[in-house]
Amino acid sequence: MATTLGKNTPILVMIAIITGLLTFSFINSNGDFGDFGITVLSGLFQGMLLFLVASGLSIIFGLMDVLTLAHGAYFMIGAYVAYDVQHPGGVIDLTAAIPDPNLRFPVALIAAILVGAGLGVILERGLLRPLYSRPIFQLVMTFGVSLVMVEIVKAIWDTTIYSWQDRFGLQESFFELFGQQFSVYRLFVVGIGFVLIIGIALILRRTRIGIIIRAGVEDRQMVEALGINVQLVFTVVFTLGCAVAAFGGGIAAPFLGASNNLATDFLLQAVAVVVLGGMGSYEGTAAGSIMVGLAIAVAQKAAIGTAFTVLPSITPMLLLILILLLRPSGLFGSAHSS
Amino acid sequence: MSAPVLEIRNIHTFIGQFHILEGVNVSVPQGSITVMLGRNGAGKTTTLKSVMGLTPPSQGAILFEGKPIHGKRPYHIAQLGIGYVPEHRAIFKTLTVRENLELAERQAHDLEKRIDFIFNLFPAMRQFYHYPAGNLSGGQQQMLAIARVLVPENRLLLIDEPSEGLAPVIIEELMAAIQKLAETSTVLLVEQNFRMASRLADRYVILDDGQSRVEGVMPELIKDEQLIQRYLGVA
Ligand SMILES: Nc1ncnc2c1ncn2[C@@H]1O[C@H](COP(=O)(O)OP(=O)(O)O)[C@@H](O)[C@H]1O
Ligand SMILES: [Mg+2]
Numbered sequence: 001m002a003t004t005l006g007k008n009t010p011i012l013v014m015i016a017i018i019t020g021l022l023t024f025s026f027i028n029s030n031g032d033f034g035d036f037g038i039t040v041l042s043g044l045f046q047g048m049l050l051f052l053v054a055s056g057l058s059i060i061f062g063l064m065d066v067l068t069l070a071h072g073a074y075f076m077i078g079a080y081v082a083y084d085v086q087h088p089g090g091v092i093d094l095t096a097a098i099p100d101p102n103l104r105f106p107v108a109l110i111a112a113i114l115v116g117a118g119l120g121v122i123l124e125r126g127l128l129r130p131l132y133s134r135p136i137f138q139l140v141m142t143f144g145v146s147l148v149m150v151e152i153v154k155a156i157w158d159t160t161i162y163s164w165q166d167r168f169g170l171q172e173s174f175f176e177l178f179g180q181q182f183s184v185y186r187l188f189v190v191g192i193g194f195v196l197i198i199g200i201a202l203i204l205r206r207t208r209i210g211i212i213i214r215a216g217v218e219d220r221q222m223v224e225a226l227g228i229n230v231q232l233v234f235t236v237v238f239t240l241g242c243a244v245a246a247f248g249g250g251i252a253a254p255f256l257g258a259s260n261n262l263a264t265d266f267l268l269q270a271v272a273v274v275v276l277g278g279m280g281s282y283e284g285t286a287a288g289s290i291m292v293g294l295a296i297a298v299a300q301k302a303a304i305g306t307a308f309t310v311l312p313s314i315t316p317m318l319l320l321i322l323i324l325l326l327r328p329s330g331l332f333g334s335a336h337s338s
Numbered sequence: 339m340s341a342p343v344l345e346i347r348n349i350h351t352f353i354g355q356f357h358i359l360e361g362v363n364v365s366v367p368q369g370s371i372t373v374m375l376g377r378n379g380a381g382k383t384t385t386l387k388s389v390m391g392l393t394p395p396s397q398g399a400i401l402f403e404g405k406p407i408h409g410k411r412p413y414h415i416a417q418l419g420i421g422y423v424p425e426h427r428a429i430f431k432t433l434t435v436r437e438n439l440e441l442a443e444r445q446a447h448d449l450e451k452r453i454d455f456i457f458n459l460f461p462a463m464r465q466f467y468h469y470p471a472g473n474l475s476g477g478q479q480q481m482l483a484i485a486r487v488l489v490p491e492n493r494l495l496l497i498d499e500p501s502e503g504l505a506p507v508i509i510e511e512l513m514a515a516i517q518k519l520a521e522t523s524t525v526l527l528v529e530q531n532f533r534m535a536s537r538l539a540d541r542y543v544i545l546d547d548g549q550s551r552v553e554g555v556m557p558e559l560i561k562d563e564q565l566i567q568r569y570l571g572v573a
Binding site: 214 | 390392411412413414416417422424428430431432433437438440441442444486490
């Protein structure tokens with residue numbers, strides 16, 4: 001009985017918080033379903049983008065004990081690369097080769113993924129590997145890499161904040177519900193997010209690399225002693241994590257554009273997600289991303305027309321504090337995990 | 339006597355700045371069960387970890403089937419055909435029994451080929467196949483840790499204190515299993531339980547203070563009460 005209750009607690013806390021957020025938002029919308037729906041979709045959209053950064057951060061931390069502070073910078077790089085490929089001028093100009101913006105966008109996303117993966121391999125193999133067993137050095141080093149990446153971005157693309165100009169079909173489509181225009185592109189990103197949440201869960205549950213990752217979270221040395229090249233697994237996981245973050249930046253760019261702020265904004269939010277979800281817990285990261293995304297959207301809506309314009313940006317931390325008060329090791333964290 | 343499967347030649351191992359092994363020599367002949375004896379803290383576990391490359395020796399040599407393996411990475415050493423059953427049965431508690439075994443595969447279908455043998459040896463593994471290994475009893479966890487090294491083809495098994503903290507009935511079952519394994523693999527066993535060690539092993543080596551002191555055949559050690567008293571503190 002006690003164990004059943006204990007097992008259900010994270011889900012109950014999660015349901016309670018989400019219900020609270022939605023109720024508040026519904027009242028805040030004066031009971032207007034259209035308004036409310038827009039807030040919820042915006043929350044899910046932001047939650048999914050956050051998941052693309054937080055999932056990598058969480059799995060890398062669980063497996064390798066590395067909290068990589070460069071992860072937000074990979075998201076940022078993804079946004080710049082996608083922006084650059086999509087638009088005329090810049091480093092790569094594909095407007096002549098692929099005149100159709102609808103076709104250019106997938107290519108822009110692939111470019112973002114490849115650049116993210118490439119920079120991921122370089123960071124893991126070149127810089128992180130010599131520092132395993134030195135956690136503080138890793139923290140400082142990845143933070144430094146993040147700063148360097150921002151500087152490189154400034155050198156290539158200047159400090160301009162780019163907002164997306166080259167609109168493509170999906171981005172221009174809307175559907176109407178409760179008298180409001182909903183963005184099809186946002187819905188599309190939410191759909192991709194859900195597919196990735198389930199896809200990564202299946203990889204972790206069902207595939208050999210998934211078993212290796214889960215075992216490695218428990219005891220890396222023992223995995224190695226069974227004959228598995230754990231360093232190679234580290235490289236693969238780190239690279240995929242960076243690729244997914246850059247992909248996140250790429251699909252976010254049509255909405256959020258490309259700017260330096262993305263690096264810190266998404267890093268801080270993702271760290272909040274990973275901690276409130278329970279360090280190293282995949283379920284916690286997925287649930288935490290959605291909760292934080294929703295909370296930010298609700299706060300953004302509530303802050304309109306008030307003096308609390310800072311509310312949305314401190315919301316992840318407020319939620320983090322609330323959850324750590326309820327469950328000190330995070331939503332899905334086990335009490336004995338450090 | 340046939341050539342040794344494992345030969346540890348005068349190894350020195352440091353953990354951090356601590357000089358833990360200060361000259362360990364062990365020779366494990368083909369087809370034997372060799373037991374490593376010695377008090378708590380003598381360096382038995384560190385010796386096995388040094389063989390696996392988990393605490394690599396800074397001096398000396400380790401030869402597996404005549405070829406040097408010191409300095410290689412642990413996964414590489416394991417892949418050569420060495421199975422390691424660590425002390426405190428380091429199984430993966432959140433993984434199911436099946437996943438624990440799958441993890442040990444080195445080639446596709448390793449598990450499929452060996453699963454009947456494993457189920458016969460340890461029927462509990464069949465019963466709990468799809469349950470998290472953390473739900474198993476201590477004895478069953480030890481059986482899983484041993485079953486794990488039976489999945490791939492291992493010619494040498496390093497088993498660290500399998501009887502630790504287990505009830506006598508379970509120990510009997512484990513002894514029978516280890517005896518069965520020794521029919522096909524060479525075994526280097528660490529065992530504090532002298533009764534168990536003396537019944538299982540053909541050969542012994544005694545470690546004390548990070549050094550190997552004596553090695554020989556088991557029947558001689560059993561007769562030598564003075565030696566037992568001196569290094570093991572049991573009569
Ligand atoms: N990680 C470690 N750090 C420092 N000392 C250690 C460590 N592991 C083992 N030792 C020391 O090395 C010695 C040998 O340990 P061990 O090989 O575990 O002995 P045994 O298995 O024979 O009981 C002990 O004195 C122990 O305290
Ligand atoms: Mg020991």
